[in-house]
Amino acid sequence: MWMSYIQPSVTVMTDDLLRMESIVKTFPGVIANDHVDLTVRRGEIHGLLGENGAGKSTLMKVLYGLYAPDEGTIRFDGEPLRLDRPQDAIDAGIGMVHQHFKLIPRLSVTENIVLGSREPAAPFRQENLGDGPLATLRSSGPVQAVASRFSLGLDRPKRRISDLADQYGFDIDVSAPVRELDVGQRQRVEILKALYRDVDLLILDEPTAVLTPVEAERLFETLERLVDDGLSVILITHKLKEVKSVTDRVTVLREGEDIGTVETATVDRSELARMMVGRDVLFEIDKPDTTVGEPVLEATGVSAIDDRGVDKLSSVDVRVDAGEIVGIAGVSGNGQKQLAETVAGVRDPTAGTIEISGQELADAPPEEFVAQGVSFVPEDRHEHGCAGDLSVMHNAVMKDFRDEQFGDSVLFDYGSVGDFASELVDDFDVRGVSDVTANCAKDLSGGNLQKLILARELARDPELLVANQPTRGIDVGAIEFVRERLLEQRNRGTGVLLFSEDLDELFDLSDRLLVIYEGEIVLRTTPEETTREQVSVEMNGGGDAQVAVADADPADAATRRAADGGRSEQ
Numbered sequence: 242m243w244m245s246y247i248q249p250s251v252t253v254m255t256d257d258l259l260r261m262e263s264i265v266k267t268f269p270g271v272i273a274n275d276h277v278d279l280t281v282r283r284g285e286i287h288g289l290l291g292e293n294g295a296g297k298s299t300l301m302k303v304l305y306g307l308y309a310p311d312e313g314t315i316r317f318d319g320e321p322l323r324l325d326r327p328q329d330a331i332d333a334g335i336g337m338v339h340q341h342f343k344l345i346p347r348l349s350v351t352e353n354i355v356l357g358s359r360e361p362a363a364p365f366r367q368e369n370l371g372d373g374p375l376a377t378l379r380s381s382g383p384v385q386a387v388a389s390r391f392s393l394g395l396d397r398p399k400r401r402i403s404d405l406a407d408q409y410g411f412d413i414d415v416s417a418p419v420r421e422l423d424v425g426q427r428q429r430v431e432i433l434k435a436l437y438r439d440v441d442l443l444i445l446d447e448p449t450a451v452l453t454p455v456e457a458e459r460l461f462e463t464l465e466r467l468v469d470d471g472l473s474v475i476l477i478t479h480k481l482k483e484v485k486s487v488t489d490r491v492t493v494l495r496e497g498e499d500i501g502t503v504e505t506a507t508v509d510r511s512e513l514a515r516m517m518v519g520r521d522v523l524f525e526i527d528k529p530d531t532t533v534g535e536p537v538l539e540a541t542g543v544s545a546i547d548d549r550g551v552d553k554l555s556s557v558d559v560r561v562d563a564g565e566i567v568g569i570a571g572v573s574g575n576g577q578k579q580l581a582e583t584v585a586g587v588r589d590p591t592a593g594t595i596e597i598s599g600q601e602l603a604d605a606p607p608e609e610f611v612a613q614g615v616s617f618v619p620e621d622r623h624e625h626g627c628a629g630d631l632s633v634m635h636n637a638v639m640k641d642f643r644d645e646q647f648g649d650s651v652l653f654d655y656g657s658v659g660d661f662a663s664e665l666v667d668d669f670d671v672r673g674v675s676d677v678t679a680n681c682a683k684d685l686s687g688g689n690l691q692k693l694i695l696a697r698e699l700a701r702d703p704e705l706l707v708a709n710q711p712t713r714g715i716d717v718g719a720i721e722f723v724r725e726r727l728l729e730q731r732n733r734g735t736g737v738l739l740f741s742e743d744l745d746e747l748f749d750l751s752d753r754l755l756v757i758y759e760g761e762i763v764l765r766t767t768p769e770e771t772t773r774e775q776v777s778v779e780m781n782g783g784g785d786a787q788v789a790v791a792d793a794d795p796a797d798a799a800t801r802r803a804a805d806g807g808r809s810e811q
């Protein structure tokens with residue numbers, strides 16, 4: 242039925258920049274792409290949508306020369322394209338901004354952009370680097386040394402990069418070391434890196450997963466300027482509001498298959514969700530009344546520093562009772578990470594007390610928090626949520642492997658551990674696992690890994706669950722599932738401390754709501770007593786700070802552009 246939205250091939254042919262046809266890519270036991278077609282026109286923002294594990298990243302890695310397809314053809318700019326490595330894609334005019342940025346923090350913006358470009362600046366040309374290949378020098382000290390020794394040779398690229406930054410309204414000091422930039426600025430450096438290489442097609446893999454709403458809005462303005470200048474953009478995202486508001490067309494994948502391509506303006510969010518998951522998705526969640534019990538967390542006067550020693554939390558008081566969800570709203574970087582980590586026991590506070598179910602644990606090691614019934618879903622699931630190289634089975638029991646159901650103190654009972662892990666995988670619908678002992682955590686798609694972590698943390702039936710951005714980067718079906726599980730856990734008497742940058746999520750799930758700004762709680766309220774606007778203002782420091790609250794039903798890309806009068810120049 243979705244075929245009815247597909248554009249007649251005759252129209253598509255004339256404007257096509259990219260045609261991927263019948264792409265097949267398999268991994269052991271998984272067909273990640275099963276005869277997928279993708280056509281991208283010149284000057285369009287093309288959304289690539291699909292559940293976690295649907296095969297989006299795999300398709301883009303094929304297009305960027307990171308994976309060789311088992312079958313299928315790629316035509317770019319009318320020519321057949323063979324991609325053996327990313328450099329082939331870059332040479333053809335394809336750029337990619339990955340979810341995890343590929344920048345060297347010690348080097349400046351300019352140095353990062355010039356490194357690996359097709360026409361390196363003088364200091365980075367092979368003849369100026371002696372015998373060693375540039376690639377081996379990229380990762381560390383020698384590059385820094387070369388960069389500073391020949392910094393004069395960077396003048397021309399620096400000017401060009403500055404011009405590009407000005408052209409697209411990026412407020413970036415091109416001489417600044419990347420380590421001094423925030424996440425949004427780093428992403429802009431990645432975009433500049435692609436623009437510096439004259440790309441015609443820019444792939445962005447879930448670019449807003451790491452951005453605040455205000456930064457995301459800025460990114461979309463940039464994308465609209467890019468397509469205005471004739472570039473094409475492929476945008477991978479799970480956020481249907483984003484798809485509706487910025488894309489011109491969207492291609493949907495489901496379980497490796499190509500479900501179809503539609504003009505975005507012809508479908509609403511519910512239809513897109515149905516295409517993605519093959520069923521209706523509930524956007525509203527039913528939150529029953531709750532009966533709260535004793536406090537499970539009483540954090541008093543807690544202060545903490547970040548990894549660089551900078552003060553991030555300043556004398557914060559937070560209480561969570563059994564059977565309630567306390568939501569924490571804040572713009573990323575205002576101390577949420579440190580608050581989540583200190584109350585979960587993985588970061589030492591510099592001051593204050595932390596009582597878990599009445600027991601003082603501020604100075605206790607992480608395992609005592611675990612033993613006291615604290616579960617933790619960290620913000621960065623790859624870095625802190627799992628051991629990527631270990632199997633799904635090992636990851637499933639990481640916190641409870643000493644439990645007597647898994648053996649005695651001498652022998653580990655692999656049979657029961659395997660059964661337990663398989664049960665979690667089934668219960669939480671973790672896809673892409675054919676064998677819990679053979680599949681590694683790092684091979685799971687982002688959303689499926691998140692489901693596995695949540696499964697592990699909830700299976701322990703915790704007293705306190707600290708969940709930091711639990712639905713970040715996961716698809717609508719999985720979001721619905723995770724939110725239902727959080728509510729279910731709260732209804733069973735767990736106290737939940739929920740950190741989220743999604744205000745809708747906080748308003749839908751929280752019983753009480755706290756706003757954190759510059760390491761302090763600046764507002765204590767409930768979803769019923771406040772508005773998204775007020776919370777957004779407090780998140781940004783109060784006063785006349787910029788407010789960014791997404792519309793429930795945003796205007797589509799074409800309407801936005803028309804309203805913008807074809808986009809402004811500045």
Ligand SMILES: Nc1ncnc2c1ncn2[C@@H]1O[C@H](COP(=O)(O)OP(=O)(O)OP(=O)(O)O)[C@@H](O)[C@H]1O
Nearest residue numbers: 268273293294295296297298299673684686687688
């Ligand atoms: N290197 C790999 N080895 C084995 N299996 C893989 C590998 N990369 C991906 N897969 C599997 O291929 C399937 C498609 O994964 P892919 O990462 O492309 O999905 P996705 O749509 O990008 O998901 P997400 O939105 O969660 O990032 C999944 O089942 C995944 O587990």
